[in-house]
Amino acid sequence: GENVEQHPSTLSVQEGDSAVIKCTYSDSASNYFPWYKQELGKRPQLIIDIRSNVGEKKDQRIAVTLNKTAKHFSLHITETQPEDSAVYFCAASDSGGSNYKLTFGKGTLLTVNP
Amino acid sequence: DTGVSQDPRHKITKRGQNVTFRCDPISEHNRLYWYRQTLGQGPEFLTYFQNEAQLEKSRLLSDRFSAERPKGSFSTLEIQRTEQGDSAMYLCASSPGVYTYEQYFGPGTRLTVT
Numbered sequence: 489g490e491n492v493e494q495h496p497s498t499l500s501v502q503e504g505d506s507a508v509i510k511c512t513y514s515d516s517a518s519n520y521f522p523w524y525k526q527e528l529g530k531r532p533q534l535i536i537d538i539r540s541n542v543g544e545k546k547d548q549r550i551a552v553t554l555n556k557t558a559k560h561f562s563l564h565i566t567e568t569q570p571e572d573s574a575v576y577f578c579a580a581s582d583s584g585g586s587n588y589k590l591t592f593g594k595g596t597l598l599t600v601n602p
Numbered sequence: 603d604t605g606v607s608q609d610p611r612h613k614i615t616k617r618g619q620n621v622t623f624r625c626d627p628i629s630e631h632n633r634l635y636w637y638r639q640t641l642g643q644g645p646e647f648l649t650y651f652q653n654e655a656q657l658e659k660s661r662l663l664s665d666r667f668s669a670e671r672p673k674g675s676f677s678t679l680e681i682q683r684t685e686q687g688d689s690a691m692y693l694c695a696s697s698p699g700v701y702t703y704e705q706y707f708g709p710g711t712r713l714t715v716t
Contacts (some may be wrong), residue, residue: 492644494644506603520703522703522705524707527695530709531606531693531707531708531709531710532645532693532707533707534704534705534706534707536704537630537704539703561690566699575646577644579644581703582647587633587650587652587657587658588633588697588703588705589635589647589650589658590637590645590647590705591647592644593644594642594643594644595642595644
């Protein structure tokens with residue numbers, strides 16, 4: 489099955505700095521890669537996603553890049569704000585069958601210091 | 603609130619008791635997923651429904667676990683003879699349908715087995 493590795497496990501930045509979180513996946517047939525933000529005690533919230541036919545996608549201060557050859561993808565957050573503090577999870581869709589189930593990384597705790 | 607809802611939000615039970623959780627997906631979402639999340643980990647896939655059909659079950663889902671989605675709308679997840687290792691957050695997610703990858707999560711049910 490799919491295996492997703494995520495780094496770093498914790499990341500602390502100053503407000504206004506950029507943050508980068510990286511993930512690798514094992515199944516070359518995976519074709520969908522979402523990122524979720526989870527605040528303490530809250531549900532995982534889909535913040536951005538990318539499909540395998542696209543190399544980069546941006547949404548305001550958030551961008552995701554995908555390198556299919558190397559099987560890794562990254563989340564970039566620019567001009568970080570304290571409200572960006574949360575746990576971020578990357579995931580990959582397991583292409584077995586057509587169920588689009590997600591395999592998640594272990595998460596990155598991002599702390600943005602004012 | 604038109605998002606995914608789950609009930610109860612918290613459940614404390616004694617080892618050996620049975621528990622049942624409910625998930626109400628976003629209206630007209632055909633796909634419904636159950637995941638389990640333990641502290642410091644990403645969600646792990648448990649099972650998947652397309653409409654009322656349960657199409658995949660993870661090996662994590664022992665014989666003590668059963669899930670249903672009787673009319674293709676809400677779903678229930680039952681755990682029989684609970685064990686302390688079942689303590690976790692049980693998350694439900696729904697997705698619109700064919701060729702649509704996005705999954706939207708509910709707030710989860712936190713189960714504590716004493």
